[in-house]
Amino acid sequence: MPASPFSSRLHGGLFAPGALAPLLTDGAEVRSMLLVWRALAAAQAAEGLIPETAARAIGRAALEAEIDPAALAEGTARSAVPVPALLAAFREAVGAPEPAGWVHWGATSQDVMDTALALRLRQALLVMEDGLDGAIRALAALAGGEAATPLAARTWAVPAVPTTLGAVAAEWGRPLLAARAALGAVRADALRVSLSGAAGTLSAMGPEGPAVRARMAGALGLLDPGASIHADRQGVAGLSAWCTRAAGASAKAAEDVIAMVAAGEARLEGAGASSTMPQKANPVLPSLVVALARAQVGLDAALQGARIHRGQRDGAAWMTEWLLLPQVLLGTNRALTALRETLEALRPDRAAMAAMGGDVLGLIHAEAISLALTGPLPRAEAQAETQRLAARARAQGTPLPALAARAHPDVAFPPAGTGTAEADARAFAARAREALG
Template identity: 50%
Template sequence: MTASLFDSQLYARLLPTGEAGRLFTDTAEVRAMMLVEGALAKTQGAAGIIPELSAAAIHRASLELQIDPAGLAEATGQNGVPVPALVAAFRDLMQAPEHAQYLHWGATSQDIQDTALMLRLRQVLAQYDDALGSLLHALARLARDHSETPMAARTYGQHATPTSFGAQVAQWGRPLLTLHTELRQMRDAGLPVSLSGAAGTATALGPDPAALRAALAAALGLRDPGHSWHSDRSLVTQIAAWITRAATALGKFGEDLILLTQSGIAEVRLGGAGASSTMPQKQNPVGPSVLVALAAQAQGLNGMLQSAALHRQQRDGAAWFTEWMSLPPLCLSLSAGLTQAHALAETLAPDTDAMARTLAASQGLLAAEALSFALTDRMSRPEAQAAVKALCKEALASGTHLRDAALAKWPDLDAGLFEPRLQLGTAPAEARAFADAVPG
């Protein structure tokens, strides 16, 4: 088994990361850093900090040169960061020392790496946006189509009152809808460029470092943060926390599907299920199980990453390395989760017959709450609760229906109290409201 299942040829289809997986490769990181170096040179040339001819040569080379990440490995192992080796290789490949000397002028490794990270995270967030939108549309269709499909609600694993399958779907979708709104706000705010030099003081970045930083941000389509953020990892931890909340919401979706497909309940059918190596009758809920496992991984990685926000002094290698080890797999956890969740939402279907059988086999006990309130027009609430509790015990002991026991005692009761379709409360409205809230 590989150290990371995301990189495994064997497990790739179990944890499909799609385009996001390509953004967290050595090649993608090197390419992003080269783009930052090229944009930096171009803005410095325009500002008169380095010769414009050299700036143009560096910028052109940043788009054309190919640097093998493996060739940077030994120096990276020694330096702790890849930028010194990258700069050396870049200068060598340019074969123009008169221009190459101005590469990486006044910047520090963290400026280049953090800015390159933001370029890649920008693409990851865009992918999340699209994936969440598609997932929400699939859930909205399910919620609307089954807004009045009755099923047993369960609390503490026990039958509670009737609800609708559409309302259950809305419970899965509502947190994702909130997260989608937050994601768009985060994207609209933009991700920050980093340019503040060796110790955050921008000493070697020319006469107007703030203007240079703003120009670099504009060149790369990033936001000017207005300050150095080498040791301020607030945005990174904010993104990590958002990813974890999203993965947790998908995990809830997975947990419920595992329960709804288990033997003895089987109220939901999955479009695709896994086979057992020895038990041909089994259809294992593989996709839902992946969602639960990814949620667990995200929560663990997020805890690791949040602790890495403790950057000592102006810059901190240990905290930064911890961030490198936790942020990429955290991002990929959500990418894989969104892919699996969308496949599930597009193909799962409620087994309405199984849901009806569950309701029918419940001996009418899901109507106990409604019955206790209906009786309050003839007795106090505590008396009504006690009377219904006694009837429930009687029905369970005798195997009779609560409706029959109640009507025998109070013949004028509305028999509709015991019809699940008539006791859905706000469930249909909740389902439709969620579907309506999903952007078209």
């Protein structure tokens, strides 16, 4: 198997990194770091820390420089970070020694890399929000369109009482809608400028340091944390936790779709083929969602460990993020898009769903029967009587409702209803449409 299925020519069609792929390349990392240096120089010039002419030269070079990431590989391997090698290459691109000497003034490698990451995360979150919105939109359509379609609810994997397909879709969708509402807090933590200097004190910039950071944040469209965030990894850890939440909610829906397909209650248009069994239509996409969510749980557990940070800057914790965060982003985004594709391919078999999981004996009505018997009988006796009737139904092969009517002709037995299912489905569909605008 390849080192990463997201970049594999063989598996890439399934794992489909999509619009996230260009944001997670060496070239994108280098380009975003140059933009950080441009904003830093402009902010420092505005505060009188470096010459205006130097800031203009740095700004031009940041937009025009073409630096090959491969040329930085040896220096990156030696320093563990690409900034020293990139800084040397960029100073050459600036040209004149005087302005080139002002590049990176008073900053440190982590300032540049973390701020450059925030710039790319801003775009990544927009891509992921689009994927999330697509899944929610598909769920809203399913919930509204199938609000009254009867379906057997399952508890402990067996038919329990009736619900509707729309209510189940709403159950899938509400956690995703809540995850969407939480994105604002995720952005507030993840999209922050980092400008703290070597030890988090901004000592090289003197009293103008905080003003430089504020100007830089404004120019880049990031938040000013007002202090050093070198050892505060809440931005990355919180983003990973949110990804786990979104991927897990997607996988819950996918697991239920797999169960519906297995029960013959639905099929997936264009489902996967078997190499030897021509009748097979495998639930490939929902299985992919589940696999990605399972992987995300492990990735997140490891990435949360980066919160444990030694001193003012911790190389091991930082490298942990480099290893895991790209996989977290790619996996979560693909889980969301694959869920949307799954829902768009879902074809319910309404007749099979109306059969209530093959419940030919009508056992799914047991709760309604026990409730109807409560009154004529004490509650405990009503439940015990329903259990006896259910056992007889299994033994004789006679439907439970018929046995109940025969045994208690004076009791009106209403059919098992779906309670608030239809209303819940329509309420979710309306709420989702309102949230998406």
